[in-house]
Amino acid sequence: MKTRTxxxxxxxxxxxxxxxxxxxxxxxxxxxxxxxSKLVSxxxxxxxVVFEAAGDSVKVTIDGTDASGKPVHSEWTGKLDGKxxxxxxxxTPTPRRPAANGPVSATI
Numbered sequence: 001m002k003t004r005t006x007x008x009x010x011x012x013x014x015x016x017x018x019x020x021x022x023x024x025x026x027x028x029x030x031x032x033x034x035x036x037s038k039l040v041s042x043x044x045x046x047x048x049v050v051f052e053a054a055g056d057s058v059k060v061t062i063d064g065t066d067a068s069g070k071p072v073h074s075e076w077t078g079k080l081d082g083k084x085x086x087x088x089x090x091x092t093p094t095p096r097r098p099a100a101n102g103p104v105s106a107t108i
Contacts, residue, residue, distance in 0.1 A: 027051045032064070042067045 030049045039045060046064040053059075054077050062074040 024053070026058075027053060044072060046072075 028051060030051070032045060032047045034045070044064060044066045046062050048061075048063045050061040051058055052061075057077050057079050059077040060075070062072070064072045066072050
């Protein structure tokens with residue numbers, strides 16, 4: 001019984017260590033699944049959002065369509081620290097405050 005407890009503890013230690021050293025789960029390509037989404041018609045749809053590490057910052061590339069069906073493209077690089085950042089969305093500067101809300105979400 002004592003051996004089983006020691007082996008379980010060691011395995012738990014290694015699993016916890018691997019989870020702590022894992023890459024940021026926000027990084028990668030996120031695609032809109034319209035079948036599962038509850039989007040109201042007539043709003044901008046971000047069909048693809050790509051999060052990439054850029055040094056100690058994050059580069060975000062957003063592609064989608066606006067309410068009239070025109071393509072929308074936005075790119076910005078910054079930190080998810082909650083400070084204001086001027087982001088150009090389809091050639092219109094828009095103040096945003098990017099912030100990480102936890103391990104898997106970000107407010108943009």
